[in-house]
Amino acid sequence: MGKGMFSESQLERMEREYQDWLGEYQKALQRLPERLERFSTVSDMEVKSLYTPLDIKGKDYFQDLGFPGQYPFTRGVQPTMYRARLWTMRMFAGLGTAEDTNKRFHYLIEHGETGLSTAFDFPTLMGYDTEAPVARGECGKCGVAIDTIEDMQRLFAGINLEEVTTSMTINPPASVIWAMYIANAENEGYDRKKLGGTIQNDCLKEFIAQKTLMLPPEPSLRLVVDTVEFGTYEVPRWNTISISGYHIREAGATAVQELAFTIYDGITYVEECIKRGLKVDDFAGRLSFFWNSHIDFFEEIAKMRAARRLWARIMKERFKAQKPRSMMCRFHTQTAGCSLTAQEPYNNIIRTTTEALAAVLGGTQSLHTNSLDEVYMIPSEEAVRIALRTQQILADETGVANVIDPLAGSYFVEALTDKMEEEAMAYIRKLDELGGMVAAIEKDYPQMEIADAAYQFQQQVERGEKIIIGVNKFPSDRPELEFVLRIDDELENFQIERTRQFKEKRDKVKLQKAMDELRRRCEGPPCWENNVMPALIDAVRAGATEQECCDLYREVFGIYTDPGTF
């Protein structure tokens, strides 16, 4: 027997019989032709009518798949997967004031959610307090408004921060918000060494896709490395970067682009941390990933399996990691917001269910399921409960969590996994040639690849080559849902006033001292002695607002604005 999983004689027979079958298939098509001129995934990757052992004949089980919890982790990062512990059900939530969001957190926990995930409003995401003129009209609309450490206290009131892990979707101001989280947790009596959670903190994908922009790429990376360094020594259970494909995909990327650009962002962070002097095995185990689960079922499963194998190989071969943990692509998944429709919104439950099932079969560590009304705005309680229940039904009723990586060995899924890895590697080589991700971003390369894919997809939809039910097939008017959430415009004034009062009672001398130290560290060369985190923790404890810290960043490091290319 050769390298592969099938003997030479089996493959020879397979080749002959496959050709015979193809003949039969062609004959049958003369009576009834194929439904479509071309069959392809939602990312426009062409798929054949049938996959056989011939499509995976070069595969070596031990090298390419292995066992769950073993290199290259294609079959999952843990040996036990969902047999021992289900994925974390982590619903992205944030609305209105900190109290409103805290109420939502408690509601979700009462209904069986097992991890928290915080959505901040746009001013918070961009490093502005609610009172900033550019923040007019945004307060609490797309997430929760957090200006101060007191808001952070209100946000997590009544939640045990050593028991629940908390994910925070925050990027350019990640260091500031994390400092508020740590300072607040310590104020409440928790030990920073026991805090578990994730800050998204993935600045590169902001330039590529999500566009919450603040600082230029170089200083953005410096702050990311500061947080990784601080986490490595001080908050060892924290995932310091959630390297995110989600937003890249939502911006219109294909599955391969999502995979490739995200993995390359990961490569960049690892390189930067090594440059700082960190040892790969000291920090890589705390890097996590975040994938989109789009509507094309098998493509997503293949992408997630390929991501694990690709990351493991890169960490081992490119970065010479030794610890298995450093090679694991552990990831959160969110179902695809961009696959949902405003038309006939109840159909979104079906889309989300399919996408969630793909994430589970893809071996995700945690999952957010979109609510049916998220096409309109942040979800209502009624809709979010259905979305959470979707995960619970998958977990407890359907049996899909009983067997580890149940689709392994499917000729199609394995062949598609290989293709994902191959095509992603081609992008990775291209990015190497361009001189790395920062150089590529400056050349507008990933941004334009995504814009091309987004435009092509939209044209395919308009030509009817890609079908969206309720939009271009069985088109339907948009009904208004009866339970769409509204955020009161008056919240803005309430929050502005509250932050104003908070600022008045601060100890000005103590605050100034802390801010001076933060500035000194920012202006100094990047190193442990100039790590911003200890200074930030002191500053926010002394009452520095999010914007005050971010304004200091902007002054020292400069600003980055969207180049507005299309």
Next chain:
Amino acid sequence: MSEERKLRILIAKPGLDGHDRGARVIARAFRDAGFEVIYTGCHQTPEQIVNTAIQEDVDLIGLSILSGAHRYSFPRVMELLKENNAEDIAVIGGGIFPLEDIPKLKAVGIKEIFEPGAKLEEIVNWVRTHIKPRKALVA
């Protein structure tokens, strides 16, 4: 004899949201339809948008927003156009809006609102039908 110049369109993203997929797609569609297109990029204040529109001498502003802050930014753009005697620049909007907001946006002078599912072709045709160059260039 005067020749109609190409329509000049400003695609603008007011507010702080970064959801620019729609804005960039419609910018390309307008360009492919033969219009001259300027795109502001994300995170523009109403003041910046109106300044750009006047400086670039556009015929139409397309505002794209998905954050829910349209209730502030759309009327503010209209107000500023009026203050700058540039009310003849037409304004349309695209994005996600509670249905009850749409008549209010039209009442302040937004000519049309395109919702999720609007076809590019439909939007391009609407522009061809409803928007004419503000000042014909003298040949």
